[in-house]
Amino acid sequence: xxxxxxxxxxARDMIKSHLYGEKIKVNDEIKKKYSKKQACFVTxxxxxxxxxxxxxxxxCQELWKDIIDNxxxxxxxxxxxxxxSKNELDKIKIEISILSIPLKLKYTDPDDLINKIDNKMGIVxxxxxxxxxxxxxxxxxxPNKIEFLENLSRKAGLSCDAWKQGCEIMxxxxxxxxx
Numbered sequence: 001x002x003x004x005x006x007x008x009x010x011a012r013d014m015i016k017s018h019l020y021g022e023k024i025k026v027n028d029e030i031k032k033k034y035s036k037k038q039a040c041f042v043t044x045x046x047x048x049x050x051x052x053x054x055x056x057x058x059x060c061q062e063l064w065k066d067i068i069d070n071x072x073x074x075x076x077x078x079x080x081x082x083x084x085s086k087n088e089l090d091k092i093k094i095e096i097s098i099l100s101i102p103l104k105l106k107y108t109d110p111d112d113l114i115n116k117i118d119n120k121m122g123i124v125x126x127x128x129x130x131x132x133x134x135x136x137x138x139x140x141x142x143p144n145k146i147e148f149l150e151n152l153s154r155k156a157g158l159s160c161d162a163w164k165q166g167c168e169i170m171x172x173x174x175x176x177x178x179x
Contacts, residue, residue, distance in 0.1 A: 014067075030064055054077065099174055123169060133152075
C-alpha cells in the first residue's frame with residue numbers, strides 16, 4: 001500500500017473507532033514505517049466545505065501518532081464545529097498535510113515580505129502571544145498575497161494590517177494527500 005493510502009486509512013479508522021467507542025491496535029508495520037517525528041495537520045471537509053482542521057507545527061511525536069491525535073481532534077474537538085456524528089462519517093473527506101520544519105523568514109518591510117512569500121508556502125504569523133497559520137492549500141481560496149496576510153492576521157486575533165507591523169513570519173512546505 002502506498003503512503004497516502006496507508007495514512008488516510010489510519011486517520012479514517014481512528015475517527016471511526018473513536019466515534020463507535022472501539023479500540024483499534026495500530027499494526028507494527030505502520031508504526032515502524034512512520035516512526036519519524038513529524039508534524040501534520042488533518043483537515044476534514046464535507047461537500048467541499050471545511051468540517052474540521054487540527055494539527056501541529058512542531059514535530060513532537062512519531063508521524064503515525066500525530067495523525068491519530070490530529071484526526072480525532074479534527075473530528076471531535078475543533079471548537080468551530082460540533083463533534084462529528086455517525087451519519088457524517090461517510091460524507092467527510094480527509095486530507096493530511098505533513099509539514100517540513102518551519103523556518104523564520106527574514107524580511108525588511110511589508111513589500112519585501114510580499115516579494116518573498118509564494119503560494120507553495122504554509123505561513124505562520126506571530127505577534128506577542130498571538131499566532132496563526134494557514135496551510136499552503138489556503139492559497140487556493142486566497143490567492144492574493146495581501147488578502148492572505150490580512151486574513152491570517154485576523155485569524156491570529158489581530159488587526160488585518162498587523163502583518164505590516166513587524167510580525168515574526170515563518171514558513172513551511174507540506175506533502176499533502178486526500179481521499
